[in-house]
Amino acid sequence: MTTGTLGHALLGLLAERDMTGYELTRRFDRSLAHVWSAQHSQIYPELAKLLREGLIEQSGAGARGAKRYAVTADGRAELVRWMREDEAAPGLRSETMLRVFFLWTLPPAEAARYLREEQRRHQAQLARYESYSDELSQNSPDRMARIALAAGLRSERAMAEWAGWAADELDAAASE
Amino acid sequence: MTTGTLGHALLGLLAERDMTGYELTRRFDRSLAHVWSAQHSQIYPELAKLLREGLIEQSGAGARGAKRYAVTADGRAELVRWMREDEAAPGLRSETMLRVFFLWTLPPAEAARYLREEQRRHQAQLARYESYSDELSQNSPDRMARIALAAGLRSERAMAEWAGWAADELDAAASE
DNA sequence: GCCTCCATGTAATTGGTTACATGATTCT
DNA sequence: AGAATCATGTAACCAATTACATGGAGGC
Numbered sequence A, B: 001m002t003t004g005t006l007g008h009a010l011l012g013l014l015a016e017r018d019m020t021g022y023e024l025t026r027r028f029d030r031s032l033a034h035v036w037s038a039q040h041s042q043i044y045p046e047l048a049k050l051l052r053e054g055l056i057e058q059s060g061a062g063a064r065g066a067k068r069y070a071v072t073a074d075g076r077a078e079l080v081r082w083m084r085e086d087e088a089a090p091g092l093r094s095e096t097m098l099r100v101f102f103l104w105t106l107p108p109a110e111a112a113r114y115l116r117e118e119q120r121r122h123q124a125q126l127a128r129y130e131s132y133s134d135e136l137s138q139n140s141p142d143r144m145a146r147i148a149l150a151a152g153l154r155s156e157r158a159m160a161e162w163a164g165w166a167a168d169e170l171d172a173a174a175s176e
Numbered sequence C: 001g002c003c004t005c006c007a008t009g010t011a012a013t014t015g016g017t018t019a020c021a022t023g024a025t026t027c028t
Numbered sequence D: 001a002g003a004a005t006c007a008t009g010t011a012a013c014c015a016a017t018t019a020c021a022t023g024g025a026g027g028c
Helices: A005-016 A021-029 A040-052 A073-084 A095-101 A108-139 A143-174 B005-016 B021-029 B040-052 B073-084 B095-101 B108-139 B143-174
Strands: A056-061 A067-071 B056-061 B067-071
Touching: A005 A021, A005 A040, A005 A056, A005 A067, A005 A073, A005 B095, A021 A040, A040 A056, A040 A067, A067 A073, A095 A108, A095 B005, A095 B143, A108 A143, A143 B095, A143 B143, B005 B021, B005 B040, B005 B056, B005 B067, B005 B073, B021 B040, B040 B056, B040 B067, B067 B073, B095 B108, B108 B143
Parallel strands: none
Antiparallel strands: A056 A067, B056 B067
């Protein structure tokens, strides 16, 4: 199966429950946005491909021409195979951190402002995760959702703290 | 200038000092690998484009047909313009975290093993950063390099701790 | 009637990886 | 002589974004 990451993401989401392309698009946009993203223009052709390969099948049709898909046995097998393969993760790409490397090209005061803005962004994301965490802990439907969310919480907290510390460093250096 | 992120990364690196395409390729591979990556097959055409646009110029020629490039005044202006623009960062893409969302498809013991392996990877990366940090603190040539490195240290530490905690959670659940 | 959301698709373009191709220099 | 490293480039392909295009259903 020459299915890439997007294909496996779709199989994973459909393994939970049957969904239409539109519903899958919303899942990427909402709960999965900070981990993987995809637009409908990429999702629909990929669903067609998974269908051709027999990894999913159409399980029904809704109103307005909606097509509902389900994972087949082959699809589940492929998902688990992918989950088990361990290859070196391709290096992350972060335009934000790339800019940090080049912050020396800006005046120190402006670089500090950039980092404070960065801190604010991470704090905002942290707050969003925390409020979602509150909802989740009430009835705890899914252990794995809590675990994935915990990664986001720790990561955002660490980055917010870093950005605050880094801005302080630059301000201290500027006032020397 | 319709230059993308790679172009700006090249401008940023060349702003430090003149370099050949080959040297730039190594910088991406070594110091910049965890932030942005690029192969020589992408770098050489991009250099040709920056040259056409007048953002860089050839500053000399080395042995074996090597071409050394320098940023022009226009190039520096474009770099600073890019540094200052603040757009919403495009969501990160992490195949590793995507798999975490789907860990419920594996038996709990295997999911825990996956997380321990994840913990090991982050610890290894953390150790690499720490040893690099030791070298750097001796003569501290560049304040910004220390700051960027600090982000890596905090992030890897947070993710290693998370993975350990998550694996414990799953092991505890499995032995219930 | 108009706006919003639901719902699916294609086309054009950009960004990025892998593979192909060549040659000089240095080290062993 | 052979291997590793330096050095540059092109071609083919895959992945992803943006723009184009269409239509149904429900609320105001």
